[in-house]
Amino acid sequence: MSNNTTSSIITIGRKYGSAGRQIGQEVAKYFGIKCYDKELLEHAANDSGICKELFEHHDEKPTNSFLYSLVMDTYSFGYSSAGFTDMPMNHKIFLAQFEAIKKLASEGPCVMVGRCADYALADNPDCFSVFVHANLDWRINRIAQKYNKNAKEAKDMINKTDKSRSSYYNYYTNKKWGSADSYNLCLDSSKLGIDGTAKAIIEAIHIYDSLKK
Template sequence: MNKIITISRQYGSGGRQIGKKTAEIFGIPFYDSEIITQAARESGFAEQAFEKAEEKATNSLLYSITMGMNAYAAHDYGVAGLSVDDRIFLAQSDVIRRVAEEGSCVIVGRCADYILKDKENVVNIFICAGLDFRIQHAVSQYGLSSTKAAESILKYDKRRANYYNYHSTQRWGDVNNYHLSIRSDFGGIDHAVNCIKAFLEVE
């Protein structure tokens, strides 16, 4: 198999677990926070700076104002006009492109599906689930209360959507962006992994 698998996911849907298990089945590298670690090391930015850049995306209006003006400036005046957050995104993108060039792998989040949209051997997957499943999953995996889990689901989904929508010309969660969408609450985590395996083997 020579495939780059990108996984976008709703918070609490088990997307990271599904991605990791998929990588293990095929014996290929798995990248999630590892992307941030490599990008931080190569760019000189602290890992916390990458996390902060994503946190800003919680408020779409604020995110567009704080980043958008600098993006337009960059278009006219080159890289010198880029905001810190834009440069952080570019550093992260460089790492994603490089690991994709190195061979088959699974990459979770980070707008990887959009960054690699021109590569032919990329399979984009979206993992979603019903709210009750996601709350239960967040409670069991992250030790949150039910109330806190529900709040986190809304916050992180909004953050991911705003971050993705700003950095791409696509919309986060739009089925047209993905080759396969799976509801992880139908059959559970292992069933979702088996669905991906079967899909890739047909491919």
């Protein structure tokens, strides 16, 4: 295996403002593989027949009316079951994304950002899960510059988005968002920098691939 190829599917969970998506794109570029972020929504929409706007509306947002065991039972029967037809739209969205993630992973190595991809691929021996976090002040500064916001506005955006992602992840999986126990590798992008974090992930993947041989 040459130095810039991989057999792994890399999933990246990320705190808002930690540059997780950009880091994922750098990792994908290095290995010459695709990086799926919001593209996951488009694939799920195309495969399920549910319009893309609904996926965007429900994207990584929590729900309070969902019984995990019930939905996973329904999932096991497939989309054609009456149970799926009768499910609320946010449940259908989650299951369609779940299916799209598994399908894309079956096509070969790639990087997937967010959307419980690590959970969807928990049984895939090629999956390597990463979580990117960063110092709050560093994230505030980055979001303020990126979106031309003041510090308070940036902090509010961060808190709101992190709360939404955390609730969504915790609700649909049996793990805790951001907890080291939930991932294979956790990295602080405010300490390593964006390029340094990408390089750390790349090095970890090289090690992981060598151990799989």
